[in-house]
Amino acid sequence: MAEGFKLDQKHGKSRVRVSRVWRQPLSGGDAIVEWNVSVSLFSDCLPAYTSGDNSAIVATDSMKNTVYAKAKECSEVVSVEVFAIILARHFSSFYPQVSAAEVKIVEKPWERMVVSGRPHSHGFKLGSEMHTTEVTAKKCGALSLASGIQQLSLLKTTMSGFEEFVRDKYTLLPETRERMMATEVTTSWRYTYDHVSQIPPDPFCFTERYKDVKKVLEETFFGPPDTGVYSPSVQNTLYLMAKAVLNRFQDIASIHLRMPNLHFLPVNLSSKENPTMVKVRS
Ligand SMILES: O=c1[nH]c(=O)c2[nH]c(=O)[nH]c2[nH]1
Numbered sequence: 224m225a226e227g228f229k230l231d232q233k234h235g236k237s238r239v240r241v242s243r244v245w246r247q248p249l250s251g252g253d254a255i256v257e258w259n260v261s262v263s264l265f266s267d268c269l270p271a272y273t274s275g276d277n278s279a280i281v282a283t284d285s286m287k288n289t290v291y292a293k294a295k296e297c298s299e300v301v302s303v304e305v306f307a308i309i310l311a312r313h314f315s316s317f318y319p320q321v322s323a324a325e326v327k328i329v330e331k332p333w334e335r336m337v338v339s340g341r342p343h344s345h346g347f348k349l350g351s352e353m354h355t356t357e358v359t360a361k362k363c364g365a366l367s368l369a370s371g372i373q374q375l376s377l378l379k380t381t382m383s384g385f386e387e388f389v390r391d392k393y394t395l396l397p398e399t400r401e402r403m404m405a406t407e408v409t410t411s412w413r414y415t416y417d418h419v420s421q422i423p424p425d426p427f428c429f430t431e432r433y434k435d436v437k438k439v440l441e442e443t444f445f446g447p448p449d450t451g452v453y454s455p456s457v458q459n460t461l462y463l464m465a466k467a468v469l470n471r472f473q474d475i476a477s478i479h480l481r482m483p484n485l486h487f488l489p490v491n492l493s494s495k496e497n498p499t500m501v502k503v504r505s
Contacts, residue, residue: 225273232272233325235263236283243294253345254300257331260307262286264314265323279320289313303330304356304370304429311360312419323361329373330354351376354433355411364419370433371411377444378405378485382451404454405485412436412468412478436468436475443467457484 224230239260246253264286270276293309301309307326314324332350336343352375359367383404385396416422443464446452454460461482468478 236286237261261327263325267320307358311358369413375408403487406482409481
């Protein structure tokens with residue numbers, strides 16, 4: 224409480240771009256990551272707001288420099304989740320007045336190039352969907368850890384329909400059992416670990432889990448390669464995708480999916496003035 228107001232605050236730095244290269248001549252290739260990092264600190268610094276006293280404020284410029292310094296300190300390749308945990312633990316333990324730190328990272332999808340059928344030792348190209356993570360660490364070691372995918376564009380040319388929805392005076396959409404279905408999936412899943420001591424020692428378990436989850440989501444969206452699977456709505460497909468992930472992975476406590484319907488509406492080109500188009504359609 225301050226001056227009769229109940230105040231709540233956090234402050235931080237977003238969009239810190241950092242890249243790290245690991246030289247790996249022995250294992251046959253350099254590794255590179257490019258991360259866009261956002262940090263928020265929950266700290267005891269209300270006097271900065273109420274009376275201009277900045278003595279407890281961690282400057283956002285220091286947060287940015289810490290991101291660079293911690294990336295440099297990672298002498299071995301780390302996953303985006305492990306780097307977020309390193310940062311969140313650092314900020315919540317290093318400063319006495321910081322009770323919790325929230326770190327969000329979006330990884331740019333640099334993929335190793337294949338040239339003349341062989342993986343290139345130091346060449347990369349940009350892929351499509353992005354790997355994300357969100358970590359909150361409290362001073363006591365309590366943790367919340369989530370991973371996700373952004374901009375995963377999926378499309379199928381058939382095995383989709385939409386019928387028996389609400390029809391009223393505003394409804395123009397015809398019912399159909401034959402349409403294209405396309406969406407851009409944004410998803411985030413929260414792991415069951417709720418203390419830093421529970422994090423598995425395998426440094427690449429989150430990278431593996433990310434690939435596994437993406438595979439389950441895609442397989443559920445498309446169905447088997449030859450036959451596919453019929454979707455009666457985006458809503459039903461979304462639910463089945465979420466259910467498949469939760470049933471498959473015991474270390475995932477919850478999942479959130481956003482799947483806007485990217486419409487491919489057929490155009491009716493037939494008209495009295497253009498009878499040939501009627502023929503074309505038939
Ligand atoms: O699968 C769909 N769900 C909807 O809610 C909807 N609304 C719409 O116009 N087309 C579709 N398709």
